Amino acid sequence: MSGTILTFAIGYAQVVLGLAGCLAGVRILRGPRAQDRVLALDTLYIAVMLLFLVTGMRLGSLYLFEAAMVIAVMGFVASIALAKFLFRGEVIE
Amino acid sequence: MSPLDDVPLWLALPVAGLVMLGSTLTLIGAWGFLRLDSFYDRLHAPTLASSWGTGGVILASALLASFQQGRPILHELMVGLGIMTTVPVTLMLLGRAALHRDRAEGKLPPAPDRDDGPGKDE
Amino acid sequence: MMTRLVPYPVQSGLLTILWMVMTRFSLGHLLLGGALALLAGWAMSSLHPERATPRNWRVVPRLIATLFGDIVRSNIRVARLILTEGRSDRRSAFLEVPLQLRSPTGLAVLAIILTATPGTAWIEYSHDRQSLVLHVFDGAETDHYLGVIRDVYEPMLQEIFE
Numbered sequence: 001m002s003g004t005i006l007t008f009a010i011g012y013a014q015v016v017l018g019l020a021g022c023l024a025g026v027r028i029l030r031g032p033r034a035q036d037r038v039l040a041l042d043t044l045y046i047a048v049m050l051l052f053l054v055t056g057m058r059l060g061s062l063y064l065f066e067a068a069m070v071i072a073v074m075g076f077v078a079s080i081a082l083a084k085f086l087f088r089g090e091v092i093e
Numbered sequence: 094m095s096p097l098d099d100v101p102l103w104l105a106l107p108v109a110g111l112v113m114l115g116s117t118l119t120l121i122g123a124w125g126f127l128r129l130d131s132f133y134d135r136l137h138a139p140t141l142a143s144s145w146g147t148g149g150v151i152l153a154s155a156l157l158a159s160f161q162q163g164r165p166i167l168h169e170l171m172v173g174l175g176i177m178t179t180v181p182v183t184l185m186l187l188g189r190a191a192l193h194r195d196r197a198e199g200k201l202p203p204a205p206d207r208d209d210g211p212g213k214d215e
Numbered sequence: 216m217m218t219r220l221v222p223y224p225v226q227s228g229l230l231t232i233l234w235m236v237m238t239r240f241s242l243g244h245l246l247l248g249g250a251l252a253l254l255a256g257w258a259m260s261s262l263h264p265e266r267a268t269p270r271n272w273r274v275v276p277r278l279i280a281t282l283f284g285d286i287v288r289s290n291i292r293v294a295r296l297i298l299t300e301g302r303s304d305r306r307s308a309f310l311e312v313p314l315q316l317r318s319p320t321g322l323a324v325l326a327i328i329l330t331a332t333p334g335t336a337w338i339e340y341s342h343d344r345q346s347l348v349l350h351v352f353d354g355a356e357t358d359h360y361l362g363v364i365r366d367v368y369e370p371m372l373q374e375i376f377e
Binding site: 001002003005006007008009010012013016017019020021023024026027033035036038039040042043046047049050053054056057058060062065068069072073076079080083084086087 | 097098100101102104105106108109110112113115116117119120122123124126127132135136138139142143146147150151153154157158161168169172175176179180182183184186187189190191193194
């Protein structure tokens with residue numbers, strides 16, 4: 001019984017988070033400006049990190065959690081670097 | 094799905110609820126992100142994913158892992174806390190960068206006197 | 216001597232606890248994490264000379280509780296506004312908020328609080344005008360946010376950091 005509930009909830013979360021990642025991906029492609037793409041990248045990495053966590057719950061393994069942690073740290077550093085670049089880099093695209 | 098079958102019902106229900114709440118909020122955030130027209134509006138969408146979107150999934154994951162390992166697992170909460178505090182920093186920097194760029198291109202008036210929102214940027 | 220050896224006691228202690236939460240609670244990890252936290256403290260003292268230790272810890276739990284309630288509330292509001300986008304007459308607005316808070320750490324915490332709450336985003340702070348520019352998702356909530364910042368968060372942060 002509880003296995004069914006959890007399998008359903010986690011399956012739903014996997015589909016929904018995958019969809020959220022796709023929506024962010026569309027925004028990366030569409031832009032229109034560089035700051036939109038960086039913000040979309042930020043959203044994409046949150047969705048993917050949550051997807052890793054949820055998949056880890058389904059498989060019952062702690063290794064996917066480590067991967068999620070690495071994504072979180074790398075995503076933060078990448079977004080900060082890109083945002084800083086938007087300050088100093090070429091202003092007019 | 095043998096590991097999930099051992100979980101008692103009183104734990105399975107809140108875990109399932111939190112997972113579904115968190116993922117739905119993340120989807121709403123991403124949907125709004127695609128849908129909203131101006132950059133400054135879009136700046137608000139990821140906070141939905143970074144506050145309760147992350148919070149729900151992280152709490153559920155911590156509850157389930159604690160049950161399965163038989164000891165309190167707290168490192169999930171640390172990651173959640175990390176996301177909740179680092180995403181605002183990114184958003185703030187991006188907001189300032191966007192303002193800087195908009196001003197440099199003359200789309201926004203230079204210093205004060207900004208009562209009106211900026212136009213749609215497409 | 217003590218401040219040279221442990222320049223940031225609170226931060227180093229938290230870092231040690233974080234290390235043990237990430238690994239497991241044992242004497243070996245306490246020593247390893249403690250050594251790393253001390254190293255991090257020395258590295259940080261050469262980067263950032265000013266100390267950011269709260270003066271008053273009693274207000275911190277109240278701040279966290281208020282923040283939690285606000286985040287739940289604004290999550291619901293913003294989610295509803297996004298779902299009804301296009302059918303409602305929502306208008307976002309830029310807002311200028313005068314601030315009494317002066318401590319740089321307090322301002323940094325306020326920035327994170329406001330940006331982490333869905334619906335408000337900190338855009339910039341002007342030292343000359345001593346005011347911040349805030350972007351609010353729902354322009355109809357302008358007065359509410361002005362009131363919350365002035366009456367709730369600012370006094371609490373002033374009590375903690377000043």
